[in-house]
Amino acid sequence: MSFFQLLNGLTFAALLFVVASGFTLIFGLLRIVNLSHGALYLFGGYVGFTVVSKTGSFVIGGLGAMLAIAAIGMVLDQGLLRFVRGNDLRQVLLTLGVALFLDDLALVIWGGDSFTVPIPAVLHGSVHVLGTYYPRYRLFVLLAGVIVFVGLWLLLNRTRLGALIRAGVDDAEIVEASGVNIRRVFLFTFLFGSALAGLGGMIGGAFLSLYPSADAEILTFSLAVVIIGGRGSLVGVAVGSLLVGVLNTVGQVMFPELAYFVIFGPMVALLAFRPLGLFGRVA
Amino acid sequence: MTINVLTSEPLPPAGTGGLSGRTLVIAALIVAAAAALPLVLSSYQVGLATEVLIFGVLAMSIDILAGFAGRTSLGHGAIFGISTYVVVYCSTQLGLHPAVAFALGVVAATLAAAIFGLLAVRASGVYFLLLTLALGMIVWGVCLRWSQVTGGENGMRAEARPAILANQNTFYWSVLIGTVIVSFAMWRLVRSPFGLTLRGIRDSESRMRSLGYNVPLHLFIGFTVSGFFAGVAGAFYAMFNNFVSPSTVALANSVEGVLMAIVGGVGTLFGSFIGAAAIVTLQNVVSGYTERWQMILGLAFVVVMIFAPEGIIGKLRAMVPRKTR
Numbered sequence: 001m002s003f004f005q006l007l008n009g010l011t012f013a014a015l016l017f018v019v020a021s022g023f024t025l026i027f028g029l030l031r032i033v034n035l036s037h038g039a040l041y042l043f044g045g046y047v048g049f050t051v052v053s054k055t056g057s058f059v060i061g062g063l064g065a066m067l068a069i070a071a072i073g074m075v076l077d078q079g080l081l082r083f084v085r086g087n088d089l090r091q092v093l094l095t096l097g098v099a100l101f102l103d104d105l106a107l108v109i110w111g112g113d114s115f116t117v118p119i120p121a122v123l124h125g126s127v128h129v130l131g132t133y134y135p136r137y138r139l140f141v142l143l144a145g146v147i148v149f150v151g152l153w154l155l156l157n158r159t160r161l162g163a164l165i166r167a168g169v170d171d172a173e174i175v176e177a178s179g180v181n182i183r184r185v186f187l188f189t190f191l192f193g194s195a196l197a198g199l200g201g202m203i204g205g206a207f208l209s210l211y212p213s214a215d216a217e218i219l220t221f222s223l224a225v226v227i228i229g230g231r232g233s234l235v236g237v238a239v240g241s242l243l244v245g246v247l248n249t250v251g252q253v254m255f256p257e258l259a260y261f262v263i264f265g266p267m268v269a270l271l272a273f274r275p276l277g278l279f280g281r282v283a
Numbered sequence: 284m285t286i287n288v289l290t291s292e293p294l295p296p297a298g299t300g301g302l303s304g305r306t307l308v309i310a311a312l313i314v315a316a317a318a319a320l321p322l323v324l325s326s327y328q329v330g331l332a333t334e335v336l337i338f339g340v341l342a343m344s345i346d347i348l349a350g351f352a353g354r355t356s357l358g359h360g361a362i363f364g365i366s367t368y369v370v371v372y373c374s375t376q377l378g379l380h381p382a383v384a385f386a387l388g389v390v391a392a393t394l395a396a397a398i399f400g401l402l403a404v405r406a407s408g409v410y411f412l413l414l415t416l417a418l419g420m421i422v423w424g425v426c427l428r429w430s431q432v433t434g435g436e437n438g439m440r441a442e443a444r445p446a447i448l449a450n451q452n453t454f455y456w457s458v459l460i461g462t463v464i465v466s467f468a469m470w471r472l473v474r475s476p477f478g479l480t481l482r483g484i485r486d487s488e489s490r491m492r493s494l495g496y497n498v499p500l501h502l503f504i505g506f507t508v509s510g511f512f513a514g515v516a517g518a519f520y521a522m523f524n525n526f527v528s529p530s531t532v533a534l535a536n537s538v539e540g541v542l543m544a545i546v547g548g549v550g551t552l553f554g555s556f557i558g559a560a561a562i563v564t565l566q567n568v569v570s571g572y573t574e575r576w577q578m579i580l581g582l583a584f585v586v587v588m589i590f591a592p593e594g595i596i597g598k599l600r601a602m603v604p605r606k607t608r
Binding site: 031033035080083084087088089090092093094096097098099100101102103104105108213216217219220223224226227256257258259260261263267271275276 | 355402406409416425428429430431535541577578580583588589
């Protein structure tokens with residue numbers, strides 16, 4: 001595998017990290033497996049595409065995608081999930097219904113053609129990295145992934161809100177008993193996690209392009225990342241994303257048509273030894 | 284953390300042995316009524332009835348796990364679809380006899396289920412759901428990408444049905460016979476000591492473990508057997524549809540199966556046919572007005588989860604004052 005392909009794997013891992021970190025935040029704190037996360041990704045990409053096409057600004061597009069998806073997350077959490085709180089299975093299946101709905105709605109709104117979010121002129125072209133020319137935008141994705149990781153780490157480990165989220169992951173009832181409105185922390189986390197899916201859609205939409213089944217693909221990868229990394233662990237998501245991202249690229253290079261099996265391998269090996277994932281803990 | 288709250292009703296006491304006279308008469312009447320359907324229905328409606336039977340079997344295979352072992356699988360659509368793919372591939376590309384293709388399809392589905400089962404039995408609750416979902420998605424991804432074998436997005440067309448079953452009604456009857464056989468087998472299975480063990484695992488895994496039962500082994504066998512039945516449904520589907528494409532293994536198919544099992548009432552087994560009839564009818568009514576079936580399916584899922592997670596039968600049971608029992 002060449003250095004170029006390794007970079008491809010790393011940039012894909014960075015994208016996976018942005019998407020899967022939102023997924024695992026919600027899973028870890030709220031115990032909600034949001035299967036509409038893939039659909040939110042796709043929606044975010046489409047919204048970003050539309051906004052960038054209209055305004056010509058990549059930054060406004062990114063913000064628009066995050067806001068729009070946070071709004072959908074608000075409706076999902078306050079409008080639907082509140083009726084099935086405390087019942088894991090019903091929650092999961094409900095989000096699955098929402099995923100099917102959103103998926104089809106996107107098809108109605110944007111049609112079945114594939115779109116690519118326009119890249120700003122600054123990020124066009126390629127740069128010379130260690131003896132190979134590499135697209136500038138993909139390096140930007142890598143950087144974005146690192147920034148999101150550092151940002152999330154600081155948020156979770158260095159702020160009061162982060163402390164509340166971590167405490168909530170461990171024992172929501174005790175946090176509530178000590179006078180904190182944990183519901184508000186939950187809601188924030190849900191909206192924030194959704195917004196990360198939207199951001200992921202925007203970033204990914206510019207180099208993987210957006211098409212009707214992209215949501216299912218990204219959801220599969222996110223699930224693999226979370227299954228490998230373990231629930232609610234930031235480091236777990238990072239390691240899981242790196243593994244899945246790089247392995248997927250290796251797979252595509254060596255067995256183009258069976259690349260899916262290559263991410264399957266580590267999942268199998270891992271589950272045999274650690275059913276809760278690398279960094280997962282018993283709830 | 285209790286996960287398994289979809290089953291609302293305690294199950295009737297099991298182990299009451301074989302068929303009692305009354306059950307036998309009721310079962311015979313239902314089968315006779317089903318067999319008489321082609322005499323009164325149009326050929327299009329017979330096609331729908333065939334679909335109800337096929338998906339009813341799929342939903343039952345899901346219910347074996349969801350209702351009796353407390354494990355909801357989102358990978359059964361993929362297992363079903365593997366069988367469909369193998370049957371179509373064998374009868375077109377390899378030119379095998381339909382019966383051989385049928386058998387190979389079921390074998391392939393059973394093997395796939397065994398692999399799924401090996402991985403999934405260690406997980407429970409939401410993790411089980413996620414894992415089966417991810418496994419199903421992998422199957423979908425392979426079917427979509429491995430275009431030399433699977434025909435990619437375009438799928439494959441086949442004349443998988445043997446000549447003697449070419450007639451719509453004859454095919455319906457043969458599916459009905461198959462359905463009766465596998466339904467009986469599944470009914471026996473959930474009432475057997477093995478089925479009772481599965482229920483024990485559903486209610487308390489740790490209790491069964493401390494009683495000396497090999498929990499993962501039972502779940503593994505349960506999953507594999509359930510996959511076998513899903514494979515039978517998938518093989519019938521290949522002959523019914525004479526076509527297969529990635530949408531047969533897609534998540535929406537697993538979701539439909541789970542929804543049918545839930546609508547019919549998780550843990551009722553035969554309720555699956557009511558669920559299948561409800562969903563297939565809904566699908567056909569809806570597609571008369573709009574092409575947005577997936578959207579309606581998603582909505583139906585949300586509505587059922589919020590208002591009637593115990594299914595139609597459970598809902599009715601709760602509404603009708605109890606006089607029997």
